[in-house]
Every structure is written in structure tokens, then in C-alpha cells.
Amino acid sequence: MSVLTFDHVSYQYPGERFNIIDGLSFQVQEGSLHCILGVSGCGKSTIFRMINGLLQPRAGTIRVNGMPVGGQKRACGYMPQKDLLFPWRTVGENLALPLEIQGGLGRTVRLAMVDAALCDVGLAGCRDKRPDELSGGMRQRAAFARTMLTGSDLLLLDEPFSALDFLTRISMQEWLLEQWQKTGKTILFITHDVEEALFLSSSVLVVESTPIRALKEIPVPLGYPRSRKDLARTDIIELREALIGMLRKQVEA
Ligand SMILES: Nc1ncnc2c1ncn2[C@@H]1O[C@H](COP(=O)(O)OP(=O)(O)O)[C@@H](O)[C@H]1O
Ligand SMILES: [Mg+2]
Numbered sequence: 001m002s003v004l005t006f007d008h009v010s011y012q013y014p015g016e017r018f019n020i021i022d023g024l025s026f027q028v029q030e031g032s033l034h035c036i037l038g039v040s041g042c043g044k045s046t047i048f049r050m051i052n053g054l055l056q057p058r059a060g061t062i063r064v065n066g067m068p069v070g071g072q073k074r075a076c077g078y079m080p081q082k083d084l085l086f087p088w089r090t091v092g093e094n095l096a097l098p099l100e101i102q103g104g105l106g107r108t109v110r111l112a113m114v115d116a117a118l119c120d121v122g123l124a125g126c127r128d129k130r131p132d133e134l135s136g137g138m139r140q141r142a143a144f145a146r147t148m149l150t151g152s153d154l155l156l157l158d159e160p161f162s163a164l165d166f167l168t169r170i171s172m173q174e175w176l177l178e179q180w181q182k183t184g185k186t187i188l189f190i191t192h193d194v195e196e197a198l199f200l201s202s203s204v205l206v207v208e209s210t211p212i213r214a215l216k217e218i219p220v221p222l223g224y225p226r227s228r229k230d231l232a233r234t235d236i237i238e239l240r241e242a243l244i245g246m247l248r249k250q251v252e253a
Helices: 044-051 091-102 107-120 136-148 166-183 194-200 228-232 234-252
Strands: 002-011 021-029 033-037 059-064 077-079 154-158 186-191 203-206 216-219
Touching (some): 002 044, 002 186, 021 186, 033 194, 044 059, 077 136, 091 136, 166 186, 194 234, 203 234, 216 234, 228 234
Parallel strands (some): 033 186, 033 203, 077 154, 154 186
Antiparallel strands (some): 002 021, 203 216
């Protein structure tokens, strides 16, 4: 089933003279993991801002689970690049936020859900810490847990690991694949990093030009679970170079 559908969607920023997103159509199937790959400034985050209702398309329709977005509560879970954990709240209090906003749950139930989520992401002992007491990778895992607690089946992750150092980033990518396989959620993941897109995606959705009129779907010939060693395969290296070539064309255009 298609969880997310874009049907001829266009968007123009106020003050701009052209549509940054122009008649874009694509679909995302339930339970899949795709990266949207494109150079900085090409309009990737704009796509997410429309899905989560922060921006309204000027034309076209976006559907989540068959229903038009806008007026739909908790249509998707959104995790921006900066983790946006509130520094004055403890980690546990940060995770409880989506549950408080949702309402209707007693404090004991909320605490139990937060504890279970922290346990899931390997942060069982961190409930009463402040975000600034956590490492970069731990903060991203806490932010991911908070996104999961929105209860949405569609997760939008916007360059969540790009500020992390290399080794933390690759272990977070492995961790994310485990979470995805465990939870069965649908994940859309924005990145400008070709290797990250190859390692995570069943197929990569490439932005080849701005305005964005289409996403070019490039299947990754690797199953799951996968390991970083797979990235050294000749066919994957060739695919990596082809993707780099596609992005370069846009930078040079
Ligand atoms: N509020 C805004 N008003 C006008 N232009 C904007 C606004 N936000 C973003 N843009 C422009 O739209 C383009 C795409 O932005 P964005 O979707 O954030 O790109 P990406 O996530 O691919 O780096 C950028 O070139 C940016 O300058
Ligand atoms: Mg962006």
C-alpha cells in the first residue's frame, strides 16, 4: 500500500519568482526505506515541510495513508537535522512531549511509554539527564525515540546524522537499519551523502535538478541486513560514481 502520495505538487516561496517544487508526483510504499539524495539547496527539506504541513502546496495534493495532509493529526513523525531537544527539560521530559501534546494519557502511562522508548534506543539510564550531558549520537537517538513516540508510521528524517563525526555517523546508520527492521515503520531520509544513501536505501530517490519536477528512483542491488563491506562491491562502487555524476551535473548546471 502507498503510505505517501505526491500528486502534481507545486510550491513557490513567497518572494521567489519560480516554483521550487514543480508538478512533483511520487509514491512511497508502506514499510520501505528511501533516501532522498540531492545537493544542498535543491529543495529537499521543502518536500518534508509540505508533508508535515508547515508549508502548503500551491497546487496538487499530498496524501498520507490515503488522506490529504492538513487537518490530519500525527500524519508523520518529523526529525530535523538539529535535534531540537529542549535543554531545560530532562531527556525523559523531552520524550514525553509528543505524548503530552497528544493528550488523554495519564502520567504513569506516559512514563512507562518513555521508559520503553529509551530502552529501545539504548538510553535506559538517561531519563533524568539533561540533553547537554549526552554525546551527539545519544542526542540523535533520543530525538529519534521522541519522533517514534508521535505514534506515526511514517518517519521523515532530515539529514539527522550529518553533524556527527564519521565513526558515530556510520554506527548510527547501522543502528537506524536495525530500528527500521524492528519497527516496520516507513522511513524517508534526506541526505546529500551518496554513501549514506546507498547504505540505507532500498532505492535512492535522486533530485537531479531544481525546480524539482521528478525524483529519479535508482534501486540499490543489496538486501537487508547489509554491512558496510557491501559498499566495496564493484557494482556498488559503480553505482556510487554514477550517483556522484548525477549530483555533479546539478552543481555545474
Ligand atoms: N523561507 C524561504 N523563502 C525563500 N526561499 C527559501 C526559503 N526557505 C528556503 N528557500 C530556498 O529554497 C531552496 C531550497 O531550500 P531547502 O528545501 O531547504 O533545500 P535543501 O533541503 O535541499 O538544502 C534554497 O535555495 C533556499 O534558498
Ligand atoms: Mg535541507
